[in-house]
Amino acid sequence: MKGNIKLDATDKKILEILQKNSNITNAQLAKEIGLSPAPTLERVNKLETTGVIKSYHAVIDxxxxxxxxxxxxxxxxxxxxxxxxxxxxxxxxxxxxxxxxxxxxxxxxxxxxxxxxxxxxxxxxxxxxxxxxxxxxxxxxxxxxxxxxxxxxxxxxxxxx
Amino acid sequence: MKGNIKLDATDKKILEILQKNSNITNAQLAKEIGLSPAPTLERVNKLETTGVIKSYHAVIDxxxxxxxxxxxxxxxxxxxxxxxxxxxxxxxxxxxxxxxxxxxxxxxxxxxxxxxxxxxxxxxxxxxxxxxxxxxxxxxxxxxxxxxxxxxxxxxxxxxx
DNA sequence: GTTTATTCCAAATAAAATTTGGTCAAAAAT
DNA sequence: ATTTTTGACCAAATTTTATTTGGAATAAAC
Incomplete structure (x- = not known):
């Protein structure tokens, strides 16, 4: 039940960005991937509910x-x-x-x-x-x-x- | 220039929570540490600017x-x-x-x-x-x-x- | 004992997330 | 070939959240 989730180029961009910095605003994320905020959020939510994105963490020194x-x-x-x-x-x-x-x-x-x-x-x-x-x-x-x-x-x- | 930042028990609680889940809202974080949102946010910002918190990341499967x-x-x-x-x-x-x-x-x-x-x-x-x-x-x-x-x-x- | 620094809160404001309703295009069905 | 369905999208309204502000309380410094 893993690995069979289809990810298009836009999803990958989202994953690249959120791996680097998960504190980006949805509006900024939308701008960087070239979509409006609504479908951007929809994609992020889908990545979360399908388990592609597992969690979010602060990294401390x-x-x-x-x-x-x-x-x-x-x-x-x-x-x-x-x-x-x-x-x-x-x-x-x-x-x-x-x-x-x-x-x-x-x-x-x-x-x-x-x-x-x-x-x-x-x-x-x-x-x-x-x-x-x-x-x-x-x-x-x-x-x-x-x-x-x-x-x-x-x-x-x-x-x- | 590291390790000489004083962290009280409240700061530590914040770090523990944000390491586990950085997507918590400031309001919820405030509730969990027993402060109001304003000083909670102030503490988080200080932890970021002093470099205790280095970054935020999404973890993918x-x-x-x-x-x-x-x-x-x-x-x-x-x-x-x-x-x-x-x-x-x-x-x-x-x-x-x-x-x-x-x-x-x-x-x-x-x-x-x-x-x-x-x-x-x-x-x-x-x-x-x-x-x-x-x-x-x-x-x-x-x-x-x-x-x-x-x-x-x-x-x-x-x-x- | 006064001043100065912190730390905090409540409430106002600003920003962001989220929802809504509807358009468009591609794919599936007829 | 045409209709229907589906999926992805956008703009704008709404809701939620972050952030700022002004001031009170406390503790440390003088």
């Missing part, structure tokens, strides 16, 4: 709120069975500093993205929370030294419906 | 627009000098499918997040674009099988100003 350490962590589990995986996932979901958790192919089983205040907080988080999840076997941390690209826009492919 | 493959790629460069690093970064910035690029400690030098249509598109992207960056030494791909957490909200730490 981590440094400005005292979040100085971001990391990726590769996690290997003790067993790869469904039960262990769901135990791991539910434990991870309760840790606020873990902002992403993906099941992956390759070296590890999961990759996490963690954002927290400083190295001390990170150490404590890893020792007291992540390491303590019983099904966790090994952890490999990669500390982010600096971020050169963090686009909030996905490049839209040429539909192959 | 990758599957709904035909983006079926997401990966992390660990990249090692041939040399770790400034010149090679800046060559790599500028090449990466021009590839739309690369949505994130972080300089990291640990196994590789950089980690990328890539989102594209399918495995064929991914292969082509890697072969024709990423591998072709001259300073790239080795690449290790991790394909995302499924995503269990992708929070757009950072957990705000207790200020230590």
């Amino acid at each position: 981590p440094a400005a709120v005292g979040l100085g350490v971001s990391t990726f962590v590769m996690v290997s589990l003790k067993g790869h069975n469904k039960d262990n995986i769901s135990k791991f996932i539910s434990a991870i979901k309760s840790i606020d500093e873990v902002v992403e958790c993906h099941h992956i192919t390759g070296a590890g089983d999961f990759i996490l993205k963690i954002v927290c205040a400083d190295i001390a907080a990170y150490q404590q988080l890893m020792l007291e929370k992540v390491s303590n999840i019983e099904v966790v076997d090994s952890l490999q941390s990669m500390v982010i030294l600096s971020t050169f690209k963090d686009s909030k826009s996905l490049a839209l492919p040429n539909q192959q419906a | 990758p599957a709904a627009v035909g983006l079926g493959v997401s990966t992390f790629v660990m990249v090692s460069l041939k040399g770790h000098n400034k010149d090679n690093i800046s060559k790599f970064i500028s090449a990466i910035k021009s590839i739309d499918e690369v949505v994130e690029c972080h300089h990291i400690t640990g196994a590789g030098d950089f980690i990328l997040k890539i989102v594209c249509a399918d495995i064929a598109a991914y292969q082509q992207l890697m072969l024709e674009k990423v591998s072709n960056i001259e300073v790239v030494d080795s690449l290790q791909s991790m394909v995302i099988l499924s995503t269990f957490k992708d929070s757009k909200s950072l957990a705000l730490p207790n200020q230590q100003a």
Whole structure:
């Protein structure tokens, strides 16, 4: 039930613009895509109700709120069975500093993205929370030294419906 | 010049709410934080002008627009000098499918997040674009099988100003 | 204890979103 | 081939929301 929504060039323009800046007014959006406000709004509403647009978020500067350490962590589990995986996932979901958790192919089983205040907080988080999840076997941390690209826009492919 | 902005409990509430849903009306936001619309708006504006809130974005469903493959790629460069690093970064910035690029400690030098249509598109992207960056030494791909957490909200730490 | 800064509210105003009614053109049906 | 239906659109009215204003209350500075 996904991927079968037809998007024309106008819809794509809307998605490109709203991914870059969702605080644009409907009137301005209408002007940029070359339509009047009424059908523009209608299209945006349709994109929302069909689930193409999932949500809208403010992005904050981590440094400005005292979040100085971001990391990726590769996690290997003790067993790869469904039960262990769901135990791991539910434990991870309760840790606020873990902002992403993906099941992956390759070296590890999961990759996490963690954002927290400083190295001390990170150490404590890893020792007291992540390491303590019983099904966790090994952890490999990669500390982010600096971020050169963090686009909030996905490049839209040429539909192959 | 970062991290020295004082945020009280009300500001934090605002940030928590706007990270979760930036499309809330100012009136509703005011109600949720227990203030009237005027000072609420004033606080939001201040958070924007001081750079605490960086931007606002719509999040789209990758599957709904035909983006079926997401990966992390660990990249090692041939040399770790400034010149090679800046060559790599500028090449990466021009590839739309690369949505994130972080300089990291640990196994590789950089980690990328890539989102594209399918495995064929991914292969082509890697072969024709990423591998072709001259300073790239080795690449290790991790394909995302499924995503269990992708929070757009950072957990705000207790200020230590 | 006065002044100065903030922070806030209620109410007025301005701007924006949303609805409405109807036109037009393309596609489907007859 | 003509009619009907459908979908997308626009202009303008209406409703909702954002924003400004002026002033009160509070707390910090002097």
